[in-house]
Amino acid sequence: MRFTKAQATGNDFVMISDPEAHLELTGSTVTLLCDRHLGIGADGLIRAVPAHRFDDGVTALSEAGLTSTDETPLWFMDYRNGDGSNAEMCGNGVRAFAHYLIAEKHIELGEGDSIPVLTRAGLRTVRRVKEGYAVGMGVWSFIDPQMASESASDSLVRAHGLTDPRPALSISMGNPHTVVALPDETTLEKLDLHHAPTVDPTPPHGTNVEFVVPAEPLVAENQGRVSMRVHERGVGETLSCGTGTCAAAAAVRVWAGADAVDTWTVTVPGGEVNVRFTARTDGAEDVELAGPAELVYTGDISLPE
Numbered sequence: 267m268r269f270t271k272a273q274a275t276g277n278d279f280v281m282i283s284d285p286e287a288h289l290e291l292t293g294s295t296v297t298l299l300c301d302r303h304l305g306i307g308a309d310g311l312i313r314a315v316p317a318h319r320f321d322d323g324v325t326a327l328s329e330a331g332l333t334s335t336d337e338t339p340l341w342f343m344d345y346r347n348g349d350g351s352n353a354e355m356c357g358n359g360v361r362a363f364a365h366y367l368i369a370e371k372h373i374e375l376g377e378g379d380s381i382p383v384l385t386r387a388g389l390r391t392v393r394r395v396k397e398g399y400a401v402g403m404g405v406w407s408f409i410d411p412q413m414a415s416e417s418a419s420d421s422l423v424r425a426h427g428l429t430d431p432r433p434a435l436s437i438s439m440g441n442p443h444t445v446v447a448l449p450d451e452t453t454l455e456k457l458d459l460h461h462a463p464t465v466d467p468t469p470p471h472g473t474n475v476e477f478v479v480p481a482e483p484l485v486a487e488n489q490g491r492v493s494m495r496v497h498e499r500g501v502g503e504t505l506s507c508g509t510g511t512c513a514a515a516a517a518v519r520v521w522a523g524a525d526a527v528d529t530w531t532v533t534v535p536g537g538e539v540n541v542r543f544t545a546r547t548d549g550a551e552d553v554e555l556a557g558p559a560e561l562v563y564t565g566d567i568s569l570p571e
């Protein structure tokens with residue numbers, strides 16, 4: 267099987283093209299391919315498949331009221347975590363996905379052009395920009411609907427390296443996130459994320475946990491700044507999580523109050539991304555995530571029998 271290794275701010279992926287939807291990728295095959303000792307090694311695996319040829323794609327097409335055909339395929343991002351589980355969305359992965367579709371000649375995309383990408387979380391739009399790709403990530407929401415009228419925390423998080431449990435706020439970007447604010451960069455550096463943090467109560471489908479330190483001052487030149495580390499559901503600590511950076515910026519913005527700015531730079535161990543919020547007429551906010559993506563190498567691997 268031919269594959270490409272991709273990375274986006276250090277979040278790395280095995281990319282596979284499956285235009286005929288022939289591949290049978292079980293959870294254990296994905297785990298093996300993503301294993302850094304026994305396989306290729308990656309945080310997750312992404313299969314490019316025309317939406318109409320794959321069950322989850324057909325469901326997503328009908329929910330979005332869209333069509334996909336052999337002549338004009340709508341590409342589905344079949345994202346799997348390194349432990350073999352499915353996830354709804356991947357913000358770094360979708361930029362790598364667009365880059366890969368271009369390299370595989372499945373699409374053409376000039377600077378300023380956009381393509382639709384179907385995911386388990388619904389339709390996303392990826393625009394090619396100078397620094398990489400800007401993704402229309404849809405709206406963010408509180409996982410606990412009660413939080414819409416309050417604005418502090420909905421859970422407590424414990425982690426190795428923290429002496430006390432800390433309050434946290436859970437936010438959906440299509441997939442679940444729990445954001446915890448820390449007092450300073452030293453506390454962020456000292457966290458030991460080899461161990462999964464515990465979240466009490468845990469959101470119904472598990473959660474990715476983002477630890478953030480808002481910059482001091484929080485806003486400079488009309489731009490907010492946050493540092494972040496993440497423990498991803500189904501993976502462990504990663505160098506970056508795109509949906510996590512959106513959730514982190516959304517949470518810090520909620521905590522900062524009504525006059526918080528709309529554009530944010532989030533620094534992660536693997537680099538930097540930009541997150542922008544735009545108010546909609548229904549009161550919700552659209553989120554755009556911009557950052558780089560790179561294809562690292564291409565290879566061949568035999569799938570286990």
Ligand SMILES: N[C@@H](CCC[C@H](N)C(=O)O)C(=O)O
Pocket residue numbers: 277310347352353354355356357358359441442474498499500501506507508509510
């Ligand atoms: N790294 C991704 C998120 C991947 C999915 C996540 N682990 C989950 O289970 O929700 C990103 O860049 O958003």
